[in-house]
Amino acid sequence: MPEYTVSEISGAIRRTLEGTFGRVRVRGEITEFKRYPSGHLYFSLKDEGGKIAAVVWRGSVARLGLKPENGVEVVATGKISSYGERSSYQLIIDRLDYAGEGALLARIERLRQKLAAEGLFDAGRKRPLPFLPSVIGVVTSAQGAVLHDIRTTIARRFPLPLLVWPVP
Numbered sequence: 001m002p003e004y005t006v007s008e009i010s011g012a013i014r015r016t017l018e019g020t021f022g023r024v025r026v027r028g029e030i031t032e033f034k035r036y037p038s039g040h041l042y043f044s045l046k047d048e049g050g051k052i053a054a055v056v057w058r059g060s061v062a063r064l065g066l067k068p069e070n071g072v073e074v075v076a077t078g079k080i081s082s083y084g085e086r087s088s089y090q091l092i093i094d095r096l097d098y099a100g101e102g103a104l105l106a107r108i109e110r111l112r113q114k115l116a117a118e119g120l121f122d123a124g125r126k127r128p129l130p131f132l133p134s135v136i137g138v139v140t141s142a143q144g145a146v147l148h149d150i151r152t153t154i155a156r157r158f159p160l161p162l163l164v165w166p167v168p
Helices: 006-021 101-117 145-157
Strands: 023-035 041-047 050-056 073-083 088-098 136-140 162-166
Touching: 006 073, 023 050, 088 101, 136 145, 145 162
Parallel strands: 050 088, 136 162
Antiparallel strands: 023 041, 023 073, 041 050, 073 088
16 A cells, blocks of 8 residues: 655645536535635635535635625635645635526615615605706726826816716
8 A cells, every 4th residue: 555645645635626626616605704804705605515615815806796795695616726734625716696696686675675674765865866966976997098088078078076986
């Protein structure tokens, strides 16, 4: 019977996992969600039959597709990898989607009901729109020529204060 070091076994398990599965889509409910100061996100995906650890590296967080929350059923896209120092495996995620259109619509409906219960849709809360705006708001990148073009066009056509909300 051959003898192996722990590192050899860990490496073989990692190669087997990554070679067998490649990229995968995994459906499950987010639990144990935690955002670390490093910017990485850690959580578990579970269903009635099991649970798998998951990680989103800081560089992938902005491209995820949705904000992870405990209790939300998602389809996670990524790759299976092992972490040899703890003899564990995890899903390294680079994309999250709500699990089915029905789940997304149900989530939207729950939010709508919550806001309605707070009275935020009551007719008495609505204010009439002014005939002309007093401020123009723009959501765009703070860098690039587009912001300069917007400022120039607004200054020429409709000179009003401009509120810029920068996004990456």
